[in-house]
Amino acid sequence: MEAQFELHRTDGRLFSEGEGEQILAHAITRTGYPMVLGGVRQSNGSVIGNIRLIGGSRYYRLQLVLTELQKVPNIRCQYGGSQN
Incomplete structure (x- = not known):
């Protein structure tokens, strides 16, 4: 069993x-x-x-893919970054 969380900007832009x-x-x-090393580990x-990168060049x-759901806290999937 796994859960997938896409991290995306609150302004709708993709990450550069x-x-x-x-x-x-x-x-x-x-x-x-x-x-x-691209993974998420416990203590x-x-x-x-x-971690997966989805997109072009x-x-x-x-995308964060978690495989041990019972040990995973709630994750806020949005990140509001400032636009440079």
Whole structure:
């Protein structure tokens, strides 16, 4: 069983290249789980999910796929970033 959460901007824009890692790390940090090598792990080291980039060469949607649902807190799937 797995759940998929798409992280997207509240203004409807896609993430630009270079924004992705910073925004994703921020989103993961807010859940209490660190991001390691594109994955999400618990403090005991077990991996509970992975990260996928969906999109073209410059703009992406970031998708967080979690596989151990019983251990996952509520995740806010939107991220409101400032437009540069």
